[in-house]
Amino acid sequence: MEKNYKLLCPSMMCANYEELKSEVASLDFAGVDIFHCDIMDGTFVPNMTMGIMDLQAIRKYTNKIIDCHLMIENPGHKVDWFIDAGADLIYIHPESERYVVKTLLHIKERGKLAGLAINPDTSIGAIEEMLNLCDYVMIMTVNPGFAGQKFLDFTKRKIEKLIDLKEEYGFKIMIDGACSPSVIKELSDLGCDGFVLGTSALFHQKKSYVRLVEELREL
Ligand code: DX5
Ligand code: ZN
DSSP states (O other): OOOOOOEEEEBGGGSOGGGHHHHHHHHHHHTOOEEEEEEEOSSSSSOOOBOHHHHHHHHHHOOSEEEEEEESSOOGGGHHHHHHTTOSEEEEOGGGOSOHHHHHHHHHHTTOEEEEEEOTTOOGGGGGGGGGGOSEEEEESSOTTOSSOOOOTTHHHHHHHHHHHHHHHOOEEEEESOOOHHHHHHHHHHTOOEEEESTTTTTTOSSOHHHHHHHHHHO
C-alpha cells in the first residue's frame, strides 16, 4: 500500500519545560510538522496544562505551524487570545461551544486554520453540518485531559466514517490520544492524515527525537 505523508504533532504538554527552548529546537530539527498545544480550563476537562505564555514562548522558537487544542468551556471570543499569541490552527470542541459555526467562521475570518476536535462520546453525525468549515477534524481516542491513557478501540468505527467523508469536504483527519507506532501505522494506512505524539510515541523515550521521527516516517 502506498505510504501517506504523516503530519507528526508533538504534544507540547509532554515536553520538558525546564528546557523548553531546546525541546522546541530539537523537535523542529527532527522534522515534526505541527506543534500541538493542549489548553485546558479545569472545567471542560479535569486538568490544567499550558497557557498563553507557553504558546508565546513556543512561537518565538519555531516557524512551523502551532495548533491550539482548546479544551475550554465557551471558547467563543477567547480564540482571539490564542490567535494573538501566535497560533496558526485552532481546534474547538463542539461539546463546549454553543455557537460552533460562528466560532469556526471567526477563526477563518482571522486568517487562521479552523478545526473541530471531538470527544470519544461524540458522533460524526453531530458535526456533519460543520465539516465544510473545517480545515482539520481531530478525533479524540482517549478522554481529553491527560497523557498516558489507553487507546479507546471503539473510536475506530467513527474514524472510518470520517474517512468516507474526507474527499467530499477536503479536511484533514487528525488523531489525538495514545498514538503509538502501531496505531499510527494502522490509521495512516486507512487514510488518517496526522497524529498527536505524546508519551506513546515521542516523549520520555530512550531514543532521540531525530531517530523516533525517522522511525515513524518509515512505518
Ligand atoms: C490531550 C493530549 C494527549 C496526549 C497524547 O489532548 O494531546 O492526548 O498528550 O499523548 P499520549 O500518547 O500520552 O496519549
Ligand atoms: Zn490535544
